[in-house]
Amino acid sequence: RKEVEQDPGPFNVPEGATVAFNCTYSNSASQSFFWYRQDCRKEPKLLMSVYSSGNEDGRFTAQLNRASQYISLLIRDSKLSDSATYLCVVNPGTSGGSYIPTFGRGTSLIVHP
Amino acid sequence: NAGVTQTPKFQVLKTGQSMTLQCAQDMNHEYMSWYRQDPGMGLRLIHYSVGAGITDQGEVPNGYNVSRSTTEDFPLRLLSAAPSQTSVYFCASSYSTHYNSPLHFGNGTRLTVT
Numbered sequence: 001r002k003e004v005e006q007d008p009g010p011f012n013v014p015e016g017a018t019v020a021f022n023c024t025y026s027n028s029a030s031q032s033f034f035w036y037r038q039d040c041r042k043e044p045k046l047l048m049s050v051y052s053s054g055n056e057d058g059r060f061t062a063q064l065n066r067a068s069q070y071i072s073l074l075i076r077d078s079k080l081s082d083s084a085t086y087l088c089v090v091n092p093g094t095s096g097g098s099y100i101p102t103f104g105r106g107t108s109l110i111v112h113p
Numbered sequence: 114n115a116g117v118t119q120t121p122k123f124q125v126l127k128t129g130q131s132m133t134l135q136c137a138q139d140m141n142h143e144y145m146s147w148y149r150q151d152p153g154m155g156l157r158l159i160h161y162s163v164g165a166g167i168t169d170q171g172e173v174p175n176g177y178n179v180s181r182s183t184t185e186d187f188p189l190r191l192l193s194a195a196p197s198q199t200s201v202y203f204c205a206s207s208y209s210t211h212y213n214s215p216l217h218f219g220n221g222t223r224l225t226v227t
Contacts, residue, residue, distance in 0.1 A: 041221075043218035044203070046216070046217075
């Protein structure tokens with residue numbers, strides 16, 4: 001089983017739709033989680049951190065489910081400009097683990113008019 | 114702050130040539146790393162460093178060398194380029210190795226080996 005898994009998609013949605021992605025991780029000791037956005041042929045950029053209690057940033061909501069070992073990203077009122085690949089990043093715990101962040105392969109989102 | 118700066122943006126090499134990809138950050142970040150990204154493969158870690166004078170191998174280190182003589186710079190050397198090293202290379206840094214530090218990426222270097 002891969003350490004961090006994402007559905008590659010693509011998720012093809014109309015403008016204004018709500019879309020959600022999940023990311024599962026295998027290391028139960030993982031301590032911190034992030035969502036990155038990567039546009040075609042560009043570098044990944046931090047979208048948001050994921051906190052234990054869940055957090056929101058405008059149209060974006062991130063949640064963590066430690067029991068089932070997954071994080072999610074919800075995008076409301078999708079815009080054309082949201083079209084990108086969304087990467088999940090998991091940082092392992094410090095108790096006997098490496099501190100090297102682990103990337104999922106990304107989920108592709110296409111928002112169409 | 115310039116953030117993470119990578120040079121060059123594009124490079125074409127012939128098989129067997131060597132070159133160095135440059136990476137510099139001006140954020141006093143402790144942790145620096147190199148990734149390569151190929152279609153369908155996601156980001157794969159080549160080498161990383163947790164501070165000046167300390168480097169370690171990632172998932173795909175073969176054919177690459179690194180050094181970290183200063184906090185700011187983390188160059189990646191291709192010893193003898195091969196077509197399999199055609200890829201997009203990203204340098205990334207974070208403030209510390211503390212698990213809550215997010216990574217900051219450079220713009221990438223697109224390398225083609227013929």
